[in-house]
Amino acid sequence: MPIANPRTTLLAVLLVSLVGTAGIALPYPVLAPMFLEGPTNDLTHFMGMPPKLLLGLVLALFPLGLLLGSSVIGGLSDHFGRKRVLMSTLLLASIGYALSATALLQQNFILFAVARFLTGVCQGNIAIARAIAADLHPAIDRTRALSLAMACTYAGWLLGPLSGGYLVTLGVDAVFWFAGLAVIVCTALVQFGIQADRPLAGHRPSLLTLARAQNSLALWKEPAIFPLALFNLLFCLGVNAFYEFYPFWLVEKFGFAPHQIAWNTVAVTGTMIATSALVVPAMQRRFGSTALVLKGALALGTLLLFLPLAGLISVYPVFALIGIGIATVNGVFPALMSERFEQFGQGRIMGLLTANFCLASVIIALVGSGVALVGSHWSLVLGALLCFAGAAQFAWQRHRTASPRLSSSIAKSPVH
DSSP: OOOSOHHHHHHHHHHHHHHHHHHHHTTHHHHHHHHHTSOOOTTTTGGGOOHHHHHHHHHHHHHHHHHHHHHHHHHHHHHHOHHHHHHHHHHHHHHHHHHHHHHHHHTOHHHHHHHHHHHHHHHTTHHHHHHHHHHTTTTSOHHHHHHHHHHHHHHHHHHHHHHHHHHGGGOHHHHHHHHHHHHHHHHHHHHHHSOOOOOOOSOOOOHHHHHHHTOGGGGGGOTTTHHHHHHHHHHHHHHHHHHHHHHHHHHHHHOOOHHHHHHHHHHHHHHHHHIIIIIHHHHHHHHOHHHHHHHHHHHHHHHHHHGGGOOTTTHHHHHHHHHHHHHHHHHHHHHHHHHHTGGGOHHHHHHHHHHHHHHHHHHHHHHHHHHHTTOHHHHHHHHHHHHHHHHHHHHHHHHHTTSHHHHHHHHTOOOO
């Protein structure tokens, strides 16, 4: 991809990552209160189903769309141009948010569910922004560009829920109208800040062929990758159990309003940004990558296990510590995977981690909503157990890779 002004392009990528993620996160502090404490209507009590199950379905549909979109959109950008595909999907995502707002006004659960799914498919385009950041190398160091993009993603998860928590005073539908507006702003940033790139020359395969060729989930079949992919999935399940069900718990235990939930999100995300930017590199040098990943997973599991016991005063410090645990693992594990399995292609490896996170979101939204019928705190306990299971899996894999024979077999894994 030719770059006319790498710094301008990087700035646009960072803003797209920030605003795009904020648009994704904007509705999260609104959905739980709307379904659990909002007025009884055709949307929150569709076909007489329990609101918790309906909320679990809505929470699952967005990451399901994200999973499907991220597995295809990256390949499309290779063949049709990153800027062209990014702008097209951003415009479609803005339409998805508008449909969500319309569904809320009409109290139409089916339309709301479909709109959330389609919006998720289109928002898989954040992977394109990261690909553009990687394309800037060697003009801008790849690691620096990607780390800055990740920091902006964390900032989006902070800004989005905080904004949603206060925008809901204008009406729940207003949150989704503003999310659509944020995505339109992203489209303008792409138009004026990113240079048009040339798609790959030659035959352009069909969408189905691209989906098969670029499917990162196929890496699960690789014996060398499988154990670490399993750890990643278990850890993502634990993290998503926290992300998706702490609003349940805050509403049930403390009766929190949307803006109060948003401030808890600030506590988590703020420490994630600070930890990722300032702490992780020093900790990695001191402990090493594998030891730090293991310590981070164990720490997060312990915090989630004791979170249901937290009181109103202690809940904010516990949330801040949880943010440190999440950022520690997320700041080290992708680099570990990138270094160890670069022969499989960086795009596919990063795609595998993204797909695992999306898949975990879908699974935990469905399973966790059923567990939450007994009590929302049990969903958090489930997350703790999943983190412990991931830590055990990682410790076992760490022990196995200490064998010279196994390390040799990993190094000789075939290129795909």
